[in-house]
Each structure stands twice: as structure tokens, then as C-alpha cells.
Amino acid sequence: MTSEPPPLTDEELSAVLDGEADPDIAARAQVEPAARARLDELRAVRLALGRAPLPALHRTTIDGLIARALDESDQPVVAPPVSRSGHTATPRWLVAAAIVALVAVGLGLVWSGRDRGNDVSTTASGQLSNRDKSGAGGGADGKAQGQSSPERSSGSPRGGQTDAAAADGTPRSELSPQSTAVIELGEYRTLSDLRAALKTSFPTDSPSANGLEAPSQATVERCAALMTQVFQLPNPAGHIGRARVAGRDVLVYEFEAPSARDGAATTFITVNEPQTCDAQLSFERTPG
């Protein structure tokens, strides 16, 4: 009298799923009810892994990754700088993406600046740097002109500017040329309060938060690039703001994008922690 074989193990069934099992094991897996049920469970996991969506990388990000790798091919092999904790100080993909984006923004600013005759900001705080043109009075003049940049940012059409930047061959960055100025949005008790303030429009007349350090252009662009990539946004950020919520700085981005609900044109807003770019809040502002 022959004893029944032991039940098929997960290892055997997993191998059946992958076509790596012995023929007799594979045959048993097809006829034994318990084995078939377990096989279905393992197969479902494999399908779930294969079907789970991955965020698509933006072209700028990919270009930055490739460019950095190509540049490394020209360099002698040197160990990258590593902090004491073992973590690199600046992620390399950020450096590459920032370089590509800054070049694009810089080129766009040069062209648009020539046309408009205005000095444009190269710092995220919105303060203009006029040292090259105004000499000793550059500091005060820069601050005064910096205060006018929010009005220029809020009033100008975003779509036209970004189309122009793409049409002349300059690569699009995640920031439209006139959006590099960061608008001070003020202080809020909670994210809910901030959301309420942003619900109908991007406030441009909020009082400046005194004594706060402006975020760097690299930080602003890094978070913009990541949000564009994660949410697969078709356009660069139109408005950028900085707010203080419950004592912590956040960056606020506005993007023109089709609604996830019905595809209609809408404004998509993200609120991000500057260091990690983690989205703390995101919502659509529906017009009307």
C-alpha cells in the first residue's frame, strides 16, 4: 500500500508557476485541489506585482540621469563623497536634473529678459539681483523689484510662456520662466487653513513672513521636478509659493493639468516639505 505523497510546498508551487518545476510536480499541481488553490494565490501576487503602476519619469529627469552617466564616462574613477552617516550629501540624480533644469531656465530667462527688458530673478526668494547693472544701489533696488515679481507671475499667462520656451528649442524645465519667483504666502495654523486660502486663487498679497530663510532654487526645482514626475503632470509649475504651517516651512506649487475626475482643465496644487519634497497635501482647484 502506497502512502499519499506529502502536500506540495510553496517552493514547489512557486517553481511550477515559473516553469522551473519537475514535470511530475507540475502535473500534481494541476490536479490536487489544495495545490491549485495555492497556485492561484501565488499567481495573483505575481500579477499584482506586474500590474502595479510605476510613476513615469519625466523626460528631463531621464535626460539628467543619462547625461550624468555619460559625463562619468569621461572622468577618472573616484569614490563619491560620503557623509559620516554613510549617506551622500546630495543625490546624484538631483544634481543632474538640477543642472539640466537650471540651464533650461537660464536660457529661457535670457531670451525672455531681452524681449521684456526686465531683470528676472535667479533666486527662489524673488529678490532680483541687479548688482551687475545698478552698482552700489543694487541691493535696495533688487528688493523693491522683487516685490513686483509676484504681480508679474500671477498675471501672465502660463501656457504661452511655456510653449514659447519649448518652441525655440530650449528644453522645458519643471518651472515656467516667470514662475521661478517664490511668493510668500504667509503663516497658517494648519494645512486645512492653507488649503482654504488656496481654494479659489493663489494669494499674492499675503504679508511676507519675516526672518525666514528663502528656499534655494535647487530645492524649489527639485521638488517641482519630483511632483511633476510623481503625478505625471503635463506642464511645469505656474506658481510657486512658500508658507509656514504650524511653524514649519512648506513649498506650494500650482500646476495647470487635466482633472483626474473628468479631464477638464483645472489647477492642481501640491504642498511639499522642502527637504524631502514629500507631498503633505494635494488637491484640485476647479474653476467656477
Next chain:
Amino acid sequence: MNPPPPVPLDEPALITAAQEGDRRALDRLLRDHQPAIYAVCRRITGNDADALDATQDALIALVRGLPRFDGRSRFSTWAFRIATNSCLDELRRQRRRPLVGLPENDGVPADVANHRGSPVDQRVADALAVDEALATLPADFRAAVVLRDICQLDYAEIAEVLEIPAGTVRSRIARGRAQLVEQLSGNQIDPSERPTSAP
């Protein structure tokens, strides 16, 4: 002045051209494999930022190591090996970023828009569930499962990538999947109650 020769279309010729210093060929080679490398890195590291770091490291390592690639294995297998090592290195040195959400009792839910036009919740939920479930696996199990179910490598190739015996590959994949079944189905059955391989 003669125009530059066209970039080779078949991969062996592309690799040879890249090894000989053809920058356009190298660019094409990197772009061809970047999506798969990123997919592996994203699933192994579990988050976008670490995945991009690991992808960048992998592409750089691939470029630096290209002169030594001898064609004994498929180029993709070799690239996955580099990517996997890059990811495992990243996991070893990563610091956990705090998860920040809306303040408690805020009462206002965050709207997460999905601009692919499909239902927000399901696609995001699927991705999050997979990421969360994979995050519960030990890195070595996670790598084996990802290489099999995302990259479609066979056991021999995975053994080559991870530099472990094929039997160990088989075991890690099975145990990883079993754990994922428990995580994704919410099944509270103790995995130790399932039949396991004989010691």
C-alpha cells in the same frame, strides 16, 4: 566633412560601438535599459527618491564597467546585476524619511489626483499596497521576487545576478511570494502553517 555613421540598431553592435567610445551608442544603450533599471530600483527600494539615486548609481556603474563586459551573459542580466547591487547598497545606507500627513482631526481629506485619468483610489491603492507589501520582505527576498516577477529573469539568471545558488533563488522567491500573499490578501493565517520545503 562626412556625416557620422548611424548608431547600430542591434544590441551586440551597439555594445561594441559603445565600448569603442561611440558616445551616441552609449547614450542609446543607456536609454534602452534605463526604464527596466528604474523599475527594478523602484520596486526594490520602495520609494521614488531612493530609486532615482540607485538608478543614477547603476547607470554610472554600468558606464564604468562597460569595458569589462565580455558578452558571456545577456547585457540585460548584467545591467540588472548592477542595478540590484546599487539598490541593495542604497537600502543599506538609506535613512528613513518621516511620513508626514495632514494634521490629526483636520477633517479635510487630501485629494491625490491621478492624471492618467483612471480612478484615483484604485491605481494609487494598488501601487501603495504593492510597495507596502514588498517593504515587509527582507531585501534579499524582495530582490529575488522583483527580478522574477518584474524583470522576468529565470532562476539561473537570477542566481547569476544575486550570486547565489539556484536553489536559494527558488527558496527566496517562494518565501517572498508566500509573505506577499499574506500581506496583500490580509490573510491572518500563520505562514508557518503552510507546507514548507523539507529541511
